[in-house]
Amino acid sequence: MIRFALVGAGFIGSVHAGNLAAHPDVDFVGVADIDPTRSASLARRHATTAIDLDQAFDPDSVDAVLIASSTDTHAEHLRRAATVGLAALCEKPIDLDLDRAVAVVTAIDLDGRPMMVDFNRRFDRDYTQLRQAVRAGEVGGVELVQMTTRGPALPPLEYLAVSGGQMRDQTVHFFDLARWITGEDPETVFATGSVFTDPRVSELGDVDTSVVTLRMPSGALVAIDSARRIGYGYDERIEVLGSDGMIEAGRRHVGAVSRYHAGRVVGDGMHAGWFERVAPTYRSALDHFVDALAQRETLGPTLPEALKAQAIAEAATRSLRTGIPQPIVYPALSAATH
Amino acid sequence: MIRFALVGAGFIGSVHAGNLAAHPDVDFVGVADIDPTRSASLARRHATTAIDLDQAFDPDSVDAVLIASSTDTHAEHLRRAATVGLAALCEKPIDLDLDRAVAVVTAIDLDGRPMMVDFNRRFDRDYTQLRQAVRAGEVGGVELVQMTTRGPALPPLEYLAVSGGQMRDQTVHFFDLARWITGEDPETVFATGSVFTDPRVSELGDVDTSVVTLRMPSGALVAIDSARRIGYGYDERIEVLGSDGMIEAGRRHVGAVSRYHAGRVVGDGMHAGWFERVAPTYRSALDHFVDALAQRETLGPTLPEALKAQAIAEAATRSLRTGIPQPIVYPALSAATH
Amino acid sequence: MIRFALVGAGFIGSVHAGNLAAHPDVDFVGVADIDPTRSASLARRHATTAIDLDQAFDPDSVDAVLIASSTDTHAEHLRRAATVGLAALCEKPIDLDLDRAVAVVTAIDLDGRPMMVDFNRRFDRDYTQLRQAVRAGEVGGVELVQMTTRGPALPPLEYLAVSGGQMRDQTVHFFDLARWITGEDPETVFATGSVFTDPRVSELGDVDTSVVTLRMPSGALVAIDSARRIGYGYDERIEVLGSDGMIEAGRRHVGAVSRYHAGRVVGDGMHAGWFERVAPTYRSALDHFVDALAQRETLGPTLPEALKAQAIAEAATRSLRTGIPQPIVYPALSAATH
């Protein structure tokens, strides 16, 4: 049994709490939050204990910490976990500021320290299948990747103001997926975007709809469209075209009910929101982390991998602002592994 | 070039006329009809000649006759074609009365005489693929066949009154398909039906909605649902379940346009009517007939095969009336081939 | 909080244990089994207690009992729950013998006693949607229902020997669904079946592949095909055709990954087995039972409803044996409600 402490009892914290409580190999030691009422309530719901941060990071009673607190605390908690020798599973990003994120990762001695950033899309059943097929050479050499990431409604402006913008907040998941699927680090990025939902998005220097093109060293091209408010639900899909075929992780519908009328068939639509669509990936990500701790799988996404996705988002943000393609500059890390 | 005369200038006659005129191996000699205005008009449209019946059956200028006149004349025209040594492609049925149909087929010396009944569903692209796969053993031994045949609107009562009833008029196509796909002659049939559209259908002794079960000698089961008025268009499908897999010729939609709204996706529906759905099969049936005349393919459905489908419809009609399963009695034909 | 005892710690018992442990409104008091090792092990896994039957039926510490023990003990446990005034959620069937099942239900004073049989298919998301649409009149009057129930592999012969046969064991779920969706009690049934998998199935007097036709009082027809061993996974679907349209709960695929090759597209297939397909329905059935206990929903399927489905299976079994349609005789129950 691996002894887990959870840091953060907000919405995502509560999702993790349910998964920690149900996991057969996990001893759910306790949950910490800056609001003790919140941690107490969440602890009660999952038959565990409300603890403070010192207890959460106590290597005598804890093996691994799951960091689901607010974004601005991730770096500090990661550093602390490293210092006391705990494993860590951390919500993305390491830090919104790439320089600070690099500094943290550099400071941590990564050798043998199992630390993972929760880019949860990697654990989607269909994306996993697609990646395995691509890596097994089923489509031959990758030539073109097409990705769609679209959310149902504009997030609150207060959220957008601290989100880092569409590239760093939304599209970054697909920058990570693009690397993970192809095994390549893109060299250049072109991004262009517009604001259709609310003029205040422009005032924040952000966009709500964008198209991104990545070029890989092999010449492979990646096209990603991202939208914040599509109205028809939550919509993601990926196509990978290679020299020997094409593989697609298609749109997911909530059910298989169809109504037949003259001239048209009305089927079940998309999931209402991102959580309905990706909820199972949180459990799968935890499964993977636990398996990696038990040496049954190779851990990932690692901190250096997360930095790479973040570096692509930086360059994409620059391209959005300048209107021209940008080279992608990856951070130099002594201990960095792919 | 094969010299064709067309007998019958009604709706189906005009469909055949277009196909005869466009066929590269056909010399479209002329069209005959009891209404000379109609044949003249149709002939003009396809750059051929209006002729009379004597010309249509003149072996000096005609090689094959396409019989698309009214149902009660089919038998007489078939007999005449046989007598003068013409090949014949005849709309179904040979005769609505099974005894009369048997008498005609018995009277015709079938040896070497290429005569085919236009059970056009056999020439549907998907059904052809499905049958080839089944006959090639792709699903192993056939165990269960599920068929759906549903039309958009109740045909006119005047038509129903002379149609022979749902089994002989509509379901008979699928009796033929069931034999053709499985290679077996069903032994017993159970049919039960209801009237939902118009009480006058009951007064005609007919039904508009029915379920039929056939048992094959091998134990394979065939379930067929037939409906006259479904409102949502024209709907056919076939599933064949075998010991090694299942193959399905699914619903056909008119296009691939989808509209995404919150909670639902609205796609293109079924074809509006039977003709929109099966129009290409008339051309394919003619292609097959021409190829068979040129010895490039084995002719079918033959007259004896058409009689077998009709015999199943007879037994199904008896089952509808008696409420119990009926044995299927096939006509004994000296020259009959499968 | 409702205090639940679980009786039965086999496979289905362990599924229920997980759901009981996770349910926010349930106090999972303990689990009883004839094999105390098994109950101890299951109790440990879900942080509850191994108890004996007297404790499971003790109204001072238990409000509701979930009966998941072997089929031959259901009736006795239901009777005991009724005697001491507990609510009960019971795996189907009440008893394999219809007469004994009727005797139990008659003996129990149903007034106000919340007792439910776990026909879990009713709680499938798609079937629930389909039924709501049908009951709301979306397709008008029901005219034709087509149902498919097919399992991947022949169950062990030892299981088949005590299962009551395909009608009572497998198709009975769809007899219940047919009543629940249409709101009608079928009047007659015709069933015909074959054995393709193993001759010993015949020796048991059973079939592995069958087609059933039900007639409703309104004239609506229901066609059900059932198969035990299809090889390609677990396959269920339902179509309801009405006077104003058609609604379908289609095949469920395990994912949305497609591989495009020349001439063919390879998509994700069906679920491997029944449990993968229907696992969520056990949780939904428990949710419903809890909601009904809290008066938030109307309880069902009730014991009298379960008897009706069983009566249809009896008549279907008679039809299989006699080869002719059979009237369905429903048990007369003083307290029976629809």
Add this chain to the structure above:
Amino acid sequence: MIRFALVGAGFIGSVHAGNLAAHPDVDFVGVADIDPTRSASLARRHATTAIDLDQAFDPDSVDAVLIASSTDTHAEHLRRAATVGLAALCEKPIDLDLDRAVAVVTAIDLDGRPMMVDFNRRFDRDYTQLRQAVRAGEVGGVELVQMTTRGPALPPLEYLAVSGGQMRDQTVHFFDLARWITGEDPETVFATGSVFTDPRVSELGDVDTSVVTLRMPSGALVAIDSARRIGYGYDERIEVLGSDGMIEAGRRHVGAVSRYHAGRVVGDGMHAGWFERVAPTYRSALDHFVDALAQRETLGPTLPEALKAQAIAEAATRSLRTGIPQPIVYPALSAATH
């Protein structure tokens, strides 16, 4: 009846010949070709006459000319048709060189002269439906358009050498569709491409795989991926995302046959080549042209519209070469209409 002459008896000429011969409102006067053997053979097949160019452009016996000769003769034939007052339906492009194309269109007095360029994709059933829905406001304001255009195999290098490159030859159809669907003229274009098939494509200064992004004046974004050799058939699709929903013209499969195996379902694939996919659009384009001549519809795509699509392809080609986004410069035409 409209009297048509056909110029060009190659592959596309023979497609047009079949459609001209079958069109009820067309009098197919004759076919001209630089190779008289070829025109004689094609004329014979469709019961018309081989003629020379003077006869083809003789306004006493011809009303409209269909120009399907080699690309380098289009401009000259268009000019001649204009001079003698014939209507013209011309294969794309007007001329591979944009300046020469502009010169021809400028020289022709377009007032009332019905001249159309055969961007046949506009006449695809699904694209027509999609455009009507978009123009009717079904998805609100257009925000994002995603287009895919992929061919099965690399065309011969001799063809590529004179094709003008992927943008002018393949993607240009989708530049036209983008304008036609949205009703906007894009302002800037970014294109990036690679060569995966044959290094000689690079030597020609061309690419075989590319991603293009267009920006519309409204801020709407258009992403187009183009590929020359995908192996799995011919693949096109379009999505239009707007403020009120999304509409998709999805992949077209050749049939609806599915084979179910354990874990996977094998369905019918894409069309083998572009012609199988778009063949019906040639007939629909002719129907449209004839209807426009008869004042039943508004003619299009007009010559000025064709120049606009060509101007986008020019800028896209510049972007491919420079690696940065390019403004799109539309030709100034006195008589140009949208």
